[in-house]
Amino acid sequence: GENVEQHPSTLSVQEGDSAVIKCTYSDSASNYFPWYKQELGKRPQLIIDIRSNVGEKKDQRIAVTLNKTAKHFSLHITETQPEDSAVYFCAAYLIRNDMRFGAGTRLTVKP
C-alpha cells in the first residue's frame, strides 16, 4: 500500500519568511496530492492540491510542487502570517479515493 512520509514535524518561522514542507510517497501509481490545514480544535480543510500530470500549482501565497520521478511533493508558503500557524497534512491518493496522510507538520509563525 501507499506510505507517505512528511518532514519536518515542526517548523517555526518569522512572520514574512517562507515555509516549506516536504512529503515523499512510495507508490508510483498515486496520482493526486492534496494538502490540508488543521487549526487547533478544527476540522482539516483543503488548501491546495495537485494532480500527477502537473508539476507546479500556485494559489496566491501557497504553491505546491510535484516531482514524480523522485516521488516527492512540497508545500511552499510565502510571506507567512500568524494566521498560517496550524498543522499541515499532505496526502497521496492511490485508488478509489483511498488517501494516505502524512503525520503532519506543526507550523508556528512568530509575529
Add this chain to the structure above:
Amino acid sequence: EAEVAQSPRYKITEKSQAVAFWCDPISGHATLYWYRQILGQGPELLVQFQDESVVDDSQLPKDRFSAERLKGVDSTLKIQPAELGDSAMYLCASSLGLAAGETQYFGPGTRLLVL
C-alpha cells in the same frame, strides 16, 4: 456553505463500554469516510462507503468496530467494547464520488476519551 456534521463532539467513556458516533455528509455526496486521528498523527482511514455499500474496510478492527450507512446518507460508527487505545479523534469526511481528485470535506470530529 454546506458542511459535514458529526455528533457528539466529545465523548468520555469507560473501557468495555459501547460508544457510537454519527455523521451526516454534505447533501449529494455519495462517498463517506470514517478516519481515526491519533494525537500528533495524520488521519487513518477506517472505512469507506459508496452510497450504502462498503468500498473499503480493510483497516477497520472488525472484532470491535462496526459501521453502517443504511440509506446511503448518514452513517454510524460503533465501538464495542471500547479499549484504552481507542482514545482518538474520529473524523468523518464526504466527497461527491470515488474519482481521482474528488475533494474530501471533513466534519469537526468526535474526540473520544476512554478511561
